[in-house]
Amino acid sequence: MLKIEQHVSLQHHNTLALPSFAENFCRVSTESDLSEALSWSRQHRLPITLLGGGSNVVLARDLSGLVVQMAIPGIELVSEEQDQRVVRVGAGENWHQLVLNTIEQGWFGLENLSLIPGLTGAAPIQNIGAYGVELSQHFLSLEAIHLATGEQRVMNASECQFGYRDSIFKQSGRDQYAITAITFVLSSKMDLCLDYPALQKALDGIDESELTAKRVSDAVCGIRRSKLPSPEDIPNVGSFFKNPVVSKEQAETLRQQHPQLVGYHQVDGREKLAAGWLVEQAGWKGFNQQGVGVHQQQSLVLVNSGGTGVALLSLASDIQASVADKFGVSLEIEPRVYS
Ligand code: FAD
Ligand code: EPU
Numbered sequence: 001m002l003k004i005e006q007h008v009s010l011q012h013h014n015t016l017a018l019p020s021f022a023e024n025f026c027r028v029s030t031e032s033d034l035s036e037a038l039s040w041s042r043q044h045r046l047p048i049t050l051l052g053g054g055s056n057v058v059l060a061r062d063l064s065g066l067v068v069q070m071a072i073p074g075i076e077l078v079s080e081e082q083d084q085r086v087v088r089v090g091a092g093e094n095w096h097q098l099v100l101n102t103i104e105q106g107w108f109g110l111e112n113l114s115l116i117p118g119l120t121g122a123a124p125i126q127n128i129g130a131y132g133v134e135l136s137q138h139f140l141s142l143e144a145i146h147l148a149t150g151e152q153r154v155m156n157a158s159e160c161q162f163g164y165r166d167s168i169f170k171q172s173g174r175d176q177y178a179i180t181a182i183t184f185v186l187s188s189k190m191d192l193c194l195d196y197p198a199l200q201k202a203l204d205g206i207d208e209s210e211l212t213a214k215r216v217s218d219a220v221c222g223i224r225r226s227k228l229p230s231p232e233d234i235p236n237v238g239s240f241f242k243n244p245v246v247s248k249e250q251a252e253t254l255r256q257q258h259p260q261l262v263g264y265h266q267v268d269g270r271e272k273l274a275a276g277w278l279v280e281q282a283g284w285k286g287f288n289q290q291g292v293g294v295h296q297q298q299s300l301v302l303v304n305s306g307g308t309g310v311a312l313l314s315l316a317s318d319i320q321a322s323v324a325d326k327f328g329v330s331l332e333i334e335p336r337v338y339s
Helices: 031-043 095-105 197-203 213-227 248-257 275-281 309-327
Strands: 005-009 021-028 048-051 057-059 063-070 075-081 084-090 139-146 152-156 177-187 236-239 263-265 271-273 292-294 301-304 336-338
Touching (some): 031 063, 031 177, 084 095, 271 275, 275 309, 292 309
Antiparallel strands (some): 075 084, 084 177, 139 152, 139 177, 236 301, 263 271, 292 301
């Protein structure tokens, strides 16, 4: 039987370690637990908030209603045809452990996404990406339960409307579905994506014949550990803002004023600017105030050293205002904010 607890602290359930309480809390390990939780919330007319590993949420208030932590396990090889490996994974599987598991099986595709915190079920929400690869490139479909009706849905990639740190689940489908499983298409044939400059540099000097998914994963982990603070040491949610995508003309104008501007050309002709550079240039690197601050090495990472969600959002808003003022560029918050 599903255990629903009252007034549960969420401080250990969010990687910013923000103080927040769930009015009611449960952990669901099966689809039947999930339907029981949905019936309970409907019966009590209470809203539902879904939580995975809490590595992309800003809890600036207590969560009323029922907080459901998704813990449905399972990694299953669905089919193998020629080089293609189709793998179905439960929403509650730890993302990095899944990546390591696929590497051990000899399946290529997810290695560049090593060491991203959180659970598999949350990965489609912002179409996680790193080091030249996005989830959408290896995604076949997902299974979800529509929260209001309890109806089961299977959605393919185009229905998920994936974009850069974006999907239908951040837009029209926000808070409407519980993702229960994801099906990936991987490859048993060596198929590495080594375009990202920092990754190329880390693998420089290694003979091509010695390259493996494990080697790429280790290199990605090495870069990440050198750049990003671990939430266990310094509570954070990774990048706090998306990298803003601006027109070619705006990027050119900015570059005339700021020749060091860091940006990446997009296939549509626009340019994605490094928000970390903009925040650093606006003078925020290492700034601290009211128990919250900007990381010393990576200005895109906001950190909590004993503050509140409200203080963190106030800092974020000051940063947005100063970047808009200095560069005329607006920064969009990346994690999901509950305020
Ligand atoms: P949570 O934070 O628990 O939830 C995030 C959102 O998804 C919430 O709105 C929640 O309601 C919803 N949600 C969660 N599970 C489900 C579900 N099963 N069904 C429906 N909705 C759900 N992200 C990247 O893309 N690339 C990176 O390189 C990266 N690096 C990071 C580094 C650090 C140090 C940290 C702390 C975070 C980083 N992130 C990165 C962000 C984060 O790890 C990802 O967004 C991750 O997918 C969040 O997973 P989670 O389980 O913690 O989600
Ligand atoms: N930079 C600065 N100052 C800073 C931080 C960065 O000048 O304080 C410059 C760097 O020198 C570099 C550029 O900005 O030239 C980009 O920095 P980095 O390589 O660290 O990557 P990022 O753009 O900050 C993005 C993702 C990360 C992802 C990495 C690798 C976003 C919002 N962030 O970071 O994702 O891991 O690339 O692909 O797209 C996350 O989403 O939480 C996340 C960590």
